[in-house]
Amino acid sequence: MEFGLSQEQILLQDSVGKFLNDQVPLDKVRQIASGESSDAEVWQGLADLGIPSLLIAEEQGGVGLGSLDAVVIAECLGYHVTPSPFISSAVMAPIALMAAGRQDALAAIASGRHRVGIAFGEAIGARNDAGVVVDGTVLSGKCLFVLDADADAYLIATPEKNLYLIAADAKGVERNNLTTVDKTRTTCELILNNATSELVSDDPEVYLRTLDAGRVMQAADTLGAAQCMLDQAVAYAKQREQFNRVIASFQAVKHMCAEMVANLEPCRSMVWYAGHALDEVPEEARLIACHSKAHLSEVGKFVAKTATEVHGGMGFTDLVGLHYWFKRIGANRQLLGAPELVREEAARIQGLAV
Numbered sequence: 246m247e248f249g250l251s252q253e254q255i256l257l258q259d260s261v262g263k264f265l266n267d268q269v270p271l272d273k274v275r276q277i278a279s280g281e282s283s284d285a286e287v288w289q290g291l292a293d294l295g296i297p298s299l300l301i302a303e304e305q306g307g308v309g310l311g312s313l314d315a316v317v318i319a320e321c322l323g324y325h326v327t328p329s330p331f332i333s334s335a336v337m338a339p340i341a342l343m344a345a346g347r348q349d350a351l352a353a354i355a356s357g358r359h360r361v362g363i364a365f366g367e368a369i370g371a372r373n374d375a376g377v378v379v380d381g382t383v384l385s386g387k388c389l390f391v392l393d394a395d396a397d398a399y400l401i402a403t404p405e406k407n408l409y410l411i412a413a414d415a416k417g418v419e420r421n422n423l424t425t426v427d428k429t430r431t432t433c434e435l436i437l438n439n440a441t442s443e444l445v446s447d448d449p450e451v452y453l454r455t456l457d458a459g460r461v462m463q464a465a466d467t468l469g470a471a472q473c474m475l476d477q478a479v480a481y482a483k484q485r486e487q488f489n490r491v492i493a494s495f496q497a498v499k500h501m502c503a504e505m506v507a508n509l510e511p512c513r514s515m516v517w518y519a520g521h522a523l524d525e526v527p528e529e530a531r532l533i534a535c536h537s538k539a540h541l542s543e544v545g546k547f548v549a550k551t552a553t554e555v556h557g558g559m560g561f562t563d564l565v566g567l568h569y570w571f572k573r574i575g576a577n578r579q580l581l582g583a584p585e586l587v588r589e590e591a592a593r594i595q596g597l598a599v
Contacts, residue, residue: 248514248521250317258317264294265325271566277328278428278569283395284328292357297335302343305351312458316520319462323469326569328429332462333363333392338400341408341455345446350398350410361410362396364388364435365456368404369582377403377437382444384409384437390580394422394431401435401442402456406449411442427576429569454523457534459581461519464537467545467577468509468516470570474552475505477567481556492555501555505548512544535591539584545574 250258268290276282291297299315301307315336322331338361339354353359366389367376377386388401401409413420417440423432446452479502482493492498519537522530549571553560560567578584592598 248518250313250517254314254317257314258321261294261296261318261321262324264290265321265327269325269327271569274326274328274429274569275563275566284330284431285395287328288330288357288360291329291331296331297357298355299335300339300343301351301355305343305348306355307339307351311520312461312523313517313520315458315462316465316516319465320469320472320516323466323573324473326429326470326473326573330360330362330393330396330430332459332466334360334396336462337363337392337455337459340458341400341445341451344451344454345408345448347410347445359398360393360396362391362393362399362413362433363459364391364399364401365452365459365581366390368402368406368452369456370586377401379403379405379407379409382409382442384411384440384442386437388435388437390423390425391433391435392430392580394420394433399435400445400455402452406452407447408445408452408455409442410445411437411440415440415442417441425576426572429573430576432580453531456581457531458523460534460538460587461516461523463577463581464512464519464534464541465516467541467574468512470573470577471509471512471541471545471548471552474548474567474570474574475502475509477565478502478505478552478555481559481565485557498555501551505551508544509548512541515540532591532594535587535594538582539587539591542578542584542587546578549574 269287277284295308296318298307299310303309322329339351342350354361375387377384377388391399396413398410398412401411411418417438419436421434423434425432482498483491485492516537519533522533553567553571556565556567559565589598
């Protein structure tokens with residue numbers, strides 16, 4: 246049995262890759278990362294390609310594609326360190342709303358006009374004497390490391406795994422940007438003071454399905470970012486000379502590049518299968534989502550470190566810009582669950598831990 250991308254998925258990958266090459270070069274990423282401009286223009290360009298509507302059914306104004314197609318897009322976005330709220334607004338929010346039977350907001354999301362951020366941190370690992378307190382549909386407390394600081398609304402998960410939707414400009418909502426190592430995407434904290442929200446779902450399975458999808462997309466994003474760092478390291482090694490020889494001819498550098506390839510290449514089929522399982526093999530989806538997120542976190546960290554070492558001192562300069570990919574991989578490692586926490590979840594799923 247051959248498991249790979251279809252011709253349509255390859256064309257989708259090529260189309261998005263060409264757009265990102267032309268419209269989101271590294272200089273554009275630098276501008277957004279430095280705060281000179283926002284990611285709104287990039288998001289509008291992706292909306293013109295139909296990216297926000299990718300998973301939304303056609304009858305709700307979407308394209309109606311599957312999770313594996315979203316994985317392909319996430320890998321492209323990671324490869325180009327694209328400043329975009331794809332994981333939150335185009336994947337996690339539509340999946341949660343569709344699973345909960347909430348069709349009213351999907352058309353606006355599909356058009357790219359309405360961005361929905363994700364505040365799952367308090368459900369993934371609630372802090373002592375902190376989190377979100379619910380009284381009916383009135384929320385109070387604080388949500389940390391919320392995906393997309395510029396969203397129009399937020400999907401909030403409580404420690405009980407219930408999902409609530411709240412407008413960013415609702416009374417009692419205060420939004421403060423958070424500084425993380427990754428400047429290509431924004432995160433914030435939400436401070437809720439008796440803020441009125443809408444109950445989206447009180448079914449923990451909806452929360453888990455949404456979280457699994459987000460983790461798979463993060464794994465794909467890390468895969469793309471790591472692949473780009475590997476490609477840059479190989480290209481640099483072929484042109485950088487020492488002792489009148491390109492460093493690619495040195496056995497130590499060859500081994501470093503070969504080890505990156507050997508670690509990274511098997512991850513691609515793993516992430517593709519995780520995307521496939523979200524739609525087609527639901528009984529395996531949770532486990533493979535956890536393993537993909539945890540494994541890509543470790544492999545991505547290794548590739549980021551090794552690719553930077555191949556570049557030597559140049560790898561730490563903004564001229565090369567390698568640090569954008571390095572930091573993106575680091576942020577993906579922590580958001581939506583660090584690898585240690587995710588492995589513990591996988592152990593519980595398999596009955597290996599209580």
